[in-house]
Structure formats: C-alpha cells, structure tokens
Amino acid sequence: MDEDGPVFDEPWQAQAFAMTVQMHEAGYFEWAEWADIFGAEIEKATRQGRGCGNSDYYMCWLSAFEKLMNEKQFVSEPERNKRKQDWLDAHLHTPHGEPVMLKGRE
Amino acid sequence: MAHDHDHNDPPSDTVLRVKALESLLVEKGLVDPETLDTLVDRFENRIGPQNGKAVVAKAWRDPDYKARLLEDGTKAVAELGYSGAGGETIVAVENTDRVHNMVVCTLCSCYPWPVLGLPPVWYKSAPYRARAVREPRKVLEEFGTHIPADVEVRVWDSTAETRYLVIPKPPLGSEGMSEEQLKELISRDSMIGVRLAGAGQPNTGGAS
Numbered sequence: 001m002d003e004d005g006p007v008f009d010e011p012w013q014a015q016a017f018a019m020t021v022q023m024h025e026a027g028y029f030e031w032a033e034w035a036d037i038f039g040a041e042i043e044k045a046t047r048q049g050r051g052c053g054n055s056d057y058y059m060c061w062l063s064a065f066e067k068l069m070n071e072k073q074f075v076s077e078p079e080r081n082k083r084k085q086d087w088l089d090a091h092l093h094t095p096h097g098e099p100v101m102l103k104g105r106e
Numbered sequence: 107m108a109h110d111h112d113h114n115d116p117p118s119d120t121v122l123r124v125k126a127l128e129s130l131l132v133e134k135g136l137v138d139p140e141t142l143d144t145l146v147d148r149f150e151n152r153i154g155p156q157n158g159k160a161v162v163a164k165a166w167r168d169p170d171y172k173a174r175l176l177e178d179g180t181k182a183v184a185e186l187g188y189s190g191a192g193g194e195t196i197v198a199v200e201n202t203d204r205v206h207n208m209v210v211c212t213l214c215s216c217y218p219w220p221v222l223g224l225p226p227v228w229y230k231s232a233p234y235r236a237r238a239v240r241e242p243r244k245v246l247e248e249f250g251t252h253i254p255a256d257v258e259v260r261v262w263d264s265t266a267e268t269r270y271l272v273i274p275k276p277p278l279g280s281e282g283m284s285e286e287q288l289k290e291l292i293s294r295d296s297m298i299g300v301r302l303a304g305a306g307q308p309n310t311g312g313a314s
Contacts, residue, residue, distance in 0.1 A: 006150070007149055007150050007223070007224050008146075008150070012120055012121050012124040014146045014149075014150070015124050015128060015142065015146075016124050016127075017145075017146075017149070018142040018143075018145040018146050018149075019127065019128060019131060019137050019142065021145055021191050022137055022138070022141050022142060022145055023131075023136060023137060024191060025190075025191050026136075028136065030266075031191070031192075031194065031266045031267075032265075032266040032267060034266070035213065035214060035216065035265070035266035036266075038214050039213035039214045042213070042214045042215075043213075046232045046235075046236075051231060051232030051235075052231040052232055052233070053227060053231065054227050054230075057215070057227070057230045057231075059120070062120065062123060062124065065127070066123070066127065069127065069131075074131070074134065074136055075127060075130050075131065075134075079130060080123070080126050080127060080130065081126075083126035083129060083130055084122045084123060084125075084126040086126075087117075087122050087125050087126060087129070088116055088122055091116045091117065092116060102129070
C-alpha cells in the first residue's frame, strides 16, 4: 500500500513489473537500456493521448518489456505469440474449476 | 453460448501476454516465480515513503547525517538499510530559504524506489511530466504550494542512473521534536518537492 492506495491495480501489472526488476537485479540488462525503451513507449502513448493513469502506464511497461526481451534475444515475438495462443487454447479447453495447464508441460 | 458454459472465461489479451512471457522466462530459467512473489511483496508492503521519512527526519535532527546525505545520498540512505533497484544513485537536494527543489522524470517515471517506493499515478502521467519543467510554479500552486518570488525553484529531471530525493524545509516550531514526531510532518509529496513539510497531503494530487 501507498498513501494513495494499492501500488498495482491488477495482478498482471505487478507481474510485469516484478519480472522486469528481477531480471535487472540478476544483471540481464542495465536499467538505462530499459529506461530508453520504456521512455520511447511512454512518449508514443503520450502522443496518442494515452499517457495517463496506471493502466496506460503498465501497458507501456508491458510493451517495453516485450521489446527488450526480443532485442536481448531472450524471448522472440513468434515465441510469445505461440505461447499466448497455447494459453488461450488451454483456457478454452479446461473445464470450469480445474487448473489451467499447458499440454505436455507440468 | 453462455448456457453451455463449461470452460474458464478466457483472460484478456493483456493477461495472456503477461502469462506467455512469464511462463517462457521461467522455463528458460531467467525468472524465478518465488522471487517474483517476494519482489511484489517488497514493493507492495515493505518499501515506501516511510523509508524516506526516516531519512529526512534523521537529516533534520543530525547535521552530520545531513552532510553525509548531501555528499553521497546512496551511501547515507544505505546507512539506514535502504538500498536496491531504483536506488543506484540517489542525490539528495535540500530546500532552503533561497531554493525550492522539485523532482520530475520527463522521460518516464524514474524515482528513488528505496526511499519512496513506487511513484504516485500523477507523477507518471503526461501533464506532470510535461509541465513540471515548463511551468513549475503553476504546477506547485495546483498542489497548494506557494513559493515566494524571491525563492529560486529548481526542477530536477530524474534519469535511470540518478534519482532525486528532496529534503524539505523543517516547518517552524519543529525544532525540539523527536524523529518520530518529525516523521508525521513529512509527506511523500514533500520529498518530491511538490508540497511543503507539515502542509498535509490530500489524497488527490494536482497537475492532473
């Protein structure tokens, strides 16, 4: 909690934030490299009138993190898209109430 | 249709993007899920403006500490046990009768995490980022902060490497107070430099 209420509005914001900070703390990239990409995303969003509020902010964060992961060759775009589809399929084919899992993985 | 509902509602596109990244990074051994939880807990519950309040209260009471804080912010803050990501270089700037300091990150949202936690929404939003440099006095007025014309307003633009902490001016009458009492007078906003210490802090920020 902050004086303004919860720090994150939704769990995905916290997850995106935490992945970024963890990888930075582990030395996979410099914070300046991150800030350049993140700053560019924010600038683009601001030009398009989307530069306000927590939700816009973390959407920029997520896009920037995807780009950084791609640039650093940790996770490519096709890899991400395929995995996204796998998760969507898993959700659509899991009966309500059962944990959603990816096929062929534990 | 809905009556034949036998699966989980699919998550939003955004949530799927995060899940995709997270599961790939975990598989590749680049991210550890338990550490993710610890990190979120750290930012949600453990670090926040209370750390900065302790730093400022100590600086007000202890001139030697204040001198060390102004000399090397990162080191002086670490003396109290505050360090880590977002605090690589912390520079403390002191408000006096002649200078009022305020902090912005025009690029994104760089902020001294170890002492202030994560920034408030208005700090991250376009109006403050754009206007703090262009018309600082007007922005300050919107926070209810009037700086006399003969006091210089200095605006510091944070970067990924350098983050600023404002040491506000101790309010009149606070001279004999203990550090605990002083902390009550220090708000997060006074350490960003948009309000004065002892001025209270309404929930809604200005400049938005």
